Amino acid sequence: MFIITLLFVFVLLYKVRFAGLKGYFDDYLSIKSTNAIKGIMALAIVLHHLCRQFADSGKSEIWLKPFDSPMGWLLVSVFFFFSGYGLMVGYLHKSDYLKDFLLKRLPSVLFPLLTATLLYLPFQLILNKENLNITYLIDILIAKEFLVRNCWYVYSILIFYILFFVIFRLIKNTKLAISVFTLSICIYEIVCAIVYKSFFWSASSITIAFGVIFAYGYKPITVFIKKYYYFLLPATVVGYIGSMAINPIFNKIFHFYPPEFISENFCCLFFVSFLLIICLKFSFVNMFTTFLGDISYEIYLLHGLAMIIFTDFLKIDNSILYVSLVVMLTVLLSFLIQKFNKLVYRKYSEHILSKN
Secondary structure, three states, X not given: OOHHHHHHHHXXXXXXXEOOOOOOOOOOOOHXXXXXXXXXXXXXXXXXXXXXXXXXXXXXXXXXXXXXXXXXXXXXXXXXXXXXXXXXXXXXXOOOOOOOHHHHHHHHHXXXXXXXXXXXXXXXXXXXXXXXXXXXXXXXXXXOOOOOOOOHHHHHHHHHXXXXXXXXXXXXXXXXXXXXXXHHHHHHHHHHHHHHOOOHHHHOOHHHHHHHHHHHOHHHHHHHHHHOHHHHHHHHHHHHHHXXXXXXXXXXXXXXXXXXXXXXXXXXXXXXXXXXXXXXXXXXXXXXXXXXXXXXXXXXXXXXXXXXXXXXXOOOOOHHHHHHHHHHHHXXXXXXXXXXXXXXXXXXXXXXXXXX
C-alpha cells in the first residue's frame, strides 16, 4: 500500500549527496540543482492533488497521508522563487537580457499551455456540457474557471514576467527596480485576494520577489547562511511552524481579505528558506529528479488531465492502480508534449527571434 510513497522517497534520496558537517555545495542554486528540486516539487504536487481528491470524495488513503496537508501553495512557492531567481540572474549577467525578453519568455510558457488546453478541451466540454453558457466562458476569460486545472500559477507567472520587463526596462537603478517589483507583487496579492476570494492567488506569489532579492544579494546572503547555518536551520523550522499556527487565526478573522495571506506569505518564505538551507548541505541531483525537472512544467499542466481521464471516463476504482496510472500517464504525456513544444519553440526562434 505504501509503494507510491516509498517510490517518492526513493526518487528523492537516490544517490543523494551530503557535503559534510563543515562542507557546502556552492552550486546549490545552479540550473542542474534547481532543476532537480523542481522535479521533486512537481511530483509532490501531483501526489498532493491526488490526496486532496481522495479526501474530497470521502476516501482516506493512509499511504498518501504525507501529502495530505496545506502544501500545494508551498510547493508552488518554490517554482515562483526559482523563476524570480532566474530572472534576476539573467538580468545581472547579460547586458542585453531585456532585448526580446517577452518574445522569449512568454512563448516558453504559452506554447505548453496552449497544447495542454487543446488536450483538455474535449474532456472539459463533455464534462461541462450542461454549463456551457456565456457566464462559463466569461469566467474562463477572467480566470475564475480553468480549462487546464490549477492554471492560476501560469496566469500569475505570465503577469510577473510582464511586470519584471516593464519595471526593469523603465527603472535603471537596480535596487529601486527590485523595490518597485516587490511592491507590485504585494499589490497583486491584495487585488487577487479581493477579486478572487481565494488564497491560492496570494499565498505564494511573494516568493518570486524573494527570488529576485536573493539573486541580487546572492554572495553576501550565502556567506551569511554558511556562517550561521546551524542557527538558521532550526530558526526557519520554528518560523514556519509559527506561521502555520497563526494562519488559522488570520483566516478566521480576515477571511479572504489581505491580512489573511500575510501569515501564508511568511509560511512560504520560511519554507523556501528552509529548502535553500537544506540544499546547501544536500544535493538531490540524480537521473530521476533531472528527468522530472526537465518536464516539471508539463507535469504541473497535465496531471489534472490524467486525473480527469481515470476518474470521469475510465472510472478506475482501485486507489493504488488509479494513482499509478495517473502518475504514469502524466509523465508520459509531459515527456511527449515537452518534446513537441521544444520543436515548436525552435521553429519559432528560427523564424521570429532571428529576425529581431
